[in-house]
Amino acid sequence: MSEDETLDPEDWESVRRSFHDAVDLAIDHLRGIRDKPVWTPTPDSVKEKLRGALPRGGEPLERLVSSVAQDMLPYGNGNIHPRFFGWVHGAGNLAGALGEMLAGFMNSNLGGRDHVAIYVERQIIAWCKEIFSYPAESSGILTSGTSMGTVIALAAARQAQGGEELPRLGMAGVEKRLVGYASSEAHSSVAKAFDLLGFGREALRLVPVDETFRLSLPHLTQMIAADRAAGLDPAIVVASAGTVNTGAIDDVDAIAELCREQRLWLHVDGAFGGLAVLLPEFRPRLASIARADSVAFDFHKWLQVPYDAGCVLVKDEHAHRAAFTARRDYLAPAHRGLVGGDPWFCDYGPELSRGFRALKVWFTIKAHGIDKLSAIIARNCRQAQLLGEAVAASGDLELLAPVSLNVVCFRFAAAGLAAAELDRLNDEIVAELQLRGIAAPSTTRIHGRTAIRVALVNHRTRNEDLMLLVDAARRLGHESLAAWRAQGGSL
Amino acid sequence: MSEDETLDPEDWESVRRSFHDAVDLAIDHLRGIRDKPVWTPTPDSVKEKLRGALPRGGEPLERLVSSVAQDMLPYGNGNIHPRFFGWVHGAGNLAGALGEMLAGFMNSNLGGRDHVAIYVERQIIAWCKEIFSYPAESSGILTSGTSMGTVIALAAARQAQGGEELPRLGMAGVEKRLVGYASSEAHSSVAKAFDLLGFGREALRLVPVDETFRLSLPHLTQMIAADRAAGLDPAIVVASAGTVNTGAIDDVDAIAELCREQRLWLHVDGAFGGLAVLLPEFRPRLASIARADSVAFDFHKWLQVPYDAGCVLVKDEHAHRAAFTARRDYLAPAHRGLVGGDPWFCDYGPELSRGFRALKVWFTIKAHGIDKLSAIIARNCRQAQLLGEAVAASGDLELLAPVSLNVVCFRFAAAGLAAAELDRLNDEIVAELQLRGIAAPSTTRIHGRTAIRVALVNHRTRNEDLMLLVDAARRLGHESLAAWRAQGGSL
Numbered sequence: 001m002s003e004d005e006t007l008d009p010e011d012w013e014s015v016r017r018s019f020h021d022a023v024d025l026a027i028d029h030l031r032g033i034r035d036k037p038v039w040t041p042t043p044d045s046v047k048e049k050l051r052g053a054l055p056r057g058g059e060p061l062e063r064l065v066s067s068v069a070q071d072m073l074p075y076g077n078g079n080i081h082p083r084f085f086g087w088v089h090g091a092g093n094l095a096g097a098l099g100e101m102l103a104g105f106m107n108s109n110l111g112g113r114d115h116v117a118i119y120v121e122r123q124i125i126a127w128c129k130e131i132f133s134y135p136a137e138s139s140g141i142l143t144s145g146t147s148m149g150t151v152i153a154l155a156a157a158r159q160a161q162g163g164e165e166l167p168r169l170g171m172a173g174v175e176k177r178l179v180g181y182a183s184s185e186a187h188s189s190v191a192k193a194f195d196l197l198g199f200g201r202e203a204l205r206l207v208p209v210d211e212t213f214r215l216s217l218p219h220l221t222q223m224i225a226a227d228r229a230a231g232l233d234p235a236i237v238v239a240s241a242g243t244v245n246t247g248a249i250d251d252v253d254a255i256a257e258l259c260r261e262q263r264l265w266l267h268v269d270g271a272f273g274g275l276a277v278l279l280p281e282f283r284p285r286l287a288s289i290a291r292a293d294s295v296a297f298d299f300h301k302w303l304q305v306p307y308d309a310g311c312v313l314v315k316d317e318h319a320h321r322a323a324f325t326a327r328r329d330y331l332a333p334a335h336r337g338l339v340g341g342d343p344w345f346c347d348y349g350p351e352l353s354r355g356f357r358a359l360k361v362w363f364t365i366k367a368h369g370i371d372k373l374s375a376i377i378a379r380n381c382r383q384a385q386l387l388g389e390a391v392a393a394s395g396d397l398e399l400l401a402p403v404s405l406n407v408v409c410f411r412f413a414a415a416g417l418a419a420a421e422l423d424r425l426n427d428e429i430v431a432e433l434q435l436r437g438i439a440a441p442s443t444t445r446i447h448g449r450t451a452i453r454v455a456l457v458n459h460r461t462r463n464e465d466l467m468l469l470v471d472a473a474r475r476l477g478h479e480s481l482a483a484w485r486a487q488g489g490s491l
Numbered sequence: 492m493s494e495d496e497t498l499d500p501e502d503w504e505s506v507r508r509s510f511h512d513a514v515d516l517a518i519d520h521l522r523g524i525r526d527k528p529v530w531t532p533t534p535d536s537v538k539e540k541l542r543g544a545l546p547r548g549g550e551p552l553e554r555l556v557s558s559v560a561q562d563m564l565p566y567g568n569g570n571i572h573p574r575f576f577g578w579v580h581g582a583g584n585l586a587g588a589l590g591e592m593l594a595g596f597m598n599s600n601l602g603g604r605d606h607v608a609i610y611v612e613r614q615i616i617a618w619c620k621e622i623f624s625y626p627a628e629s630s631g632i633l634t635s636g637t638s639m640g641t642v643i644a645l646a647a648a649r650q651a652q653g654g655e656e657l658p659r660l661g662m663a664g665v666e667k668r669l670v671g672y673a674s675s676e677a678h679s680s681v682a683k684a685f686d687l688l689g690f691g692r693e694a695l696r697l698v699p700v701d702e703t704f705r706l707s708l709p710h711l712t713q714m715i716a717a718d719r720a721a722g723l724d725p726a727i728v729v730a731s732a733g734t735v736n737t738g739a740i741d742d743v744d745a746i747a748e749l750c751r752e753q754r755l756w757l758h759v760d761g762a763f764g765g766l767a768v769l770l771p772e773f774r775p776r777l778a779s780i781a782r783a784d785s786v787a788f789d790f791h792k793w794l795q796v797p798y799d800a801g802c803v804l805v806k807d808e809h810a811h812r813a814a815f816t817a818r819r820d821y822l823a824p825a826h827r828g829l830v831g832g833d834p835w836f837c838d839y840g841p842e843l844s845r846g847f848r849a850l851k852v853w854f855t856i857k858a859h860g861i862d863k864l865s866a867i868i869a870r871n872c873r874q875a876q877l878l879g880e881a882v883a884a885s886g887d888l889e890l891l892a893p894v895s896l897n898v899v900c901f902r903f904a905a906a907g908l909a910a911a912e913l914d915r916l917n918d919e920i921v922a923e924l925q926l927r928g929i930a931a932p933s934t935t936r937i938h939g940r941t942a943i944r945v946a947l948v949n950h951r952t953r954n955e956d957l958m959l960l961v962d963a964a965r966r967l968g969h970e971s972l973a974a975w976r977a978q979g980g981s982l
């Protein structure tokens with residue numbers, strides 16, 4: 001390598017062409033997505049091609065672009081397809097992809113310092129405060145998603161609730177025995193956050209839910225009292241604004257009132273459902289997120305920003321910052337030059353290096369506007385009602401949970417089958433829907449029974465896609481049933 | 492909005508053109524980067540333009556692309572410029588940006604499930620195991636960077652060292668009082684990880700360094716013995732493979748031996764320096780990373796992958812997985828369909844949603860090959876030596892620390908100035924270098940004195956850039972000195 005050689009190309013025009021080619025094939029792929037299978041298993045031959053020792057020499061960009069076209073685009077996650085209904089996966093959008101591309105070029109590190117990317121992220125956070133009616137002096141930071149947002153929020157909660165000595169002495173060094181509460185339907189990321197922060201799994205009390213899968217307030221009240229009586233220190237409640245299983249929305253307002261009385265930190269997991277606050281029909285149930293001490297949610301779900309992008313807002317800026325500040329000499333701030341830009345984002349989260357994910361959020365919101373993004377959310381909720389009605393009317397499908405937001409849990413039901421057989425039958429239906437590329441719902445368990453679970457967060461989904469799903473689920477159910485019966489009866 | 496309207500464009504050709512235009516202007520910006528100022532403060536007018544309420548309506552993509560061209564590209568972080576020497580910032584590369592763009596289109600979620608992106612990330616991790624001679628059965632995961640990698644590694648360490656009951660009862664519920672050790676020169680992310688995990692700041696013992704800024708093994712040995720005598724439970728040592736202040740490399744082999752004897756978990760912070768293991772000249776000092784229980788490092792520094800991208804490897808796959816597994820019903824694995832792909836990455840870190848950052852790493856390594864990437868690392872180390880020699884030969888600059896890797900700490904020295912005056916003079920030089928767009932070193936404190944700190948991790952830096960820096964630092968030092976003296980003597 002010559003002394004002045006860099007990783008920049010000698011032939012800039014050829015690189016430019018590779019970018020243009022990659023843009024073209026990715027756009028063509030997306031444009032034709034409806035006519036492709038939702039999901040195609042990655043062939044063994046592709047897995048084999050990807051394997052290999054660390055490459056010593058380089059390859060031309062155009063060859064790598066061809067590899068992506070041939071070996072990657074056809075075997076994606078499925079969530080850019082209109083009939084992907086699994087888990088809670090956003091479908092992405094082109095403006096966001098353009099933002100991500102430009103972030104790749106700019107190569108900014110948003111841990112801190114004074115550069116324009118910082119101001120873009122701050123603007124996104126200001127918009128989020130506007131959405132959730134959070135005060136201007138609250139703090140916030142973009143994250144990879146709600147899981148990290150919850151970790152950050154609960155670290156701030158611990159800082160605020162753990163007493164002065166906890167940061168120095170740790171969880172084991174103080175008298176307080178902090179415990180927290182979330183419903184039994186809360187997302188697993190809440191338990192993971194408690195684990196990571198060192199609370200221990202037992203410190204997260206799982207509160208029973210009512211018949212609509214919402215946290216039971218009487219149970220919460222009793223559990224707090226019992227823990228206090230046992231000498232523990234109730235400190236945190238996590239409310240779910242849209243549970244992943246059924247889309248249930250906890251009674252945030254009543255929980256906020258209890259937290260105020262009991263001096264507990266209220267964190268809201270609004271991963272996807274929180275953004276329904278944008279809709280008049282859900283605003284009454286979600287406006288009280290403004291009363292919570294913190295809220296975490298995702299841009300990559302219902303706002304269709306490409307993965308990954310989430311946000312956490314914290315009302316107590318001081319606790320938030322104190323939980324994460326640990327600057328050393330080489331990060332000392334100054335008022336002049338690149339080291340300006342205080343406050344630095346690295347003081348509000350665990351990461352010192354942070355990419356410019358704000359740009360894809362900025363592109364998504366600026367290109368589409370929040371009204372159109374909200375209209376997609378509203379349509380998905382209408383689609384969930386419609387699907388719920390179609391299931392109820394179908395005769396051989398049954399709803400397993402009320403449809404409160406955008407999640408529909410149902411199953412194929414057939415008389416005379418044992419519970420375990422029905423579970424296997426529904427697992428089979430979902431696997432076949434996926435393997436045949438027809439649609440991609442996921443499964444979950446509702447009251448101990450396997451459910452076909454459809455989460456609608458996809459701007460490409462049309463009503464006809466739902467009807468196609470209902471028809472296919474019924475057809476596959478009958479097919480499997482007939483095949484099994486032909487093979488001798490028992491499933 | 493009509494029932495079938497999506498976020499996809501009506502006019503696909505116009506979006507395609509916006510992408511092409513964005514590619515062209517970003518490539519042109521990068522191509523001419525050497526002739527631009529290293530850094531330009533974001534003007535107030537730009538900050539003002541970025542401000543505004545949450546946009547209700549959308550804007551055409553071409554207008555957003557123009558905003559980026561006008562208001563963002565000129566006010567970037569500076570690290571894509573050949574004379575950015577601050578902190579430890581990689582310079583990025585076009586192949587990586589192309590990978591990032593395609594990841595934006597694919598919109599994959601690598602929390603789990605069975606799709607091609609998972610196999611790409613697994614391949615990157617296999618290459619990392621190859622680089623650090625880690626066994627094939629060790630586990631790993633891509634992260635936003637070493638800060639998160641260290642959090643994950645130390646959570647695995649706690650799982651392995653804390654005893655069976657810690658996950659259930661938490662740090663406060665078990666007898667063990669875990670403590671860890673790192674040198675006083677260790678990166679602040681180590682202290683932040685201890686904080687986050689609930690150890691408490693005092694549980695991280697800062698071990699003094701020797702005259703070359705390496706962790707002092709005699710002190711470490713004594714401190715472990717004293718802690719055991721005091722009834723504490725020494726559990727973890729974090730060694731630095733390249734400190735951020737001076738690039739010092741701890742004696743990993745000797746520390747590994749001590750950890751083996753004492754049954755401590757050894758984690759190596761290899762954020763940038765770890766990758767020097769690729770070079771024959773550093774291999775003897777870094778090969779013992781293979782003896783560590785875990786290692787975290789960054790792709791976005793010395794491998795020039797666009798921000799953000801790092802990795803953590805953990806030898807004890809079981810402890811790693813146990814520290815993070817918490818699946819619920821809706822994430823139950825299955826052998827058929829999309830829910831295959833076990834093991835899922837969400838079981839090896841705190842994140843359930845994870846973008847396809849592996850693709851920009853894949854593009855970077857495949858396009859350039861590890862030999863060329865290693866040659867850049869080697870050249871940066873040669874440049875550090877060269878700069879050290881130029882400083883020593885200059886007469887009015889002095890080295891403040893030995894140059895052991897790629898970091899050069901020096902200052903402008905003038906006879907007859909008090910210590911505080913010299914510090915201010917050197918702060919002034921760095922601020923002026925940045926504000927005039929000449930070069931962007933950062934500052935740090937070495938033995939209590941302000942140092943001009945140059946970290947060479949930039950593939951665009953030429954030797955002439957270093958000479959330009961030396962000349963400019965001297966000139967600015969004399970200028971400031973003269974100006975201050977003209978104003979009446981005292982600084």
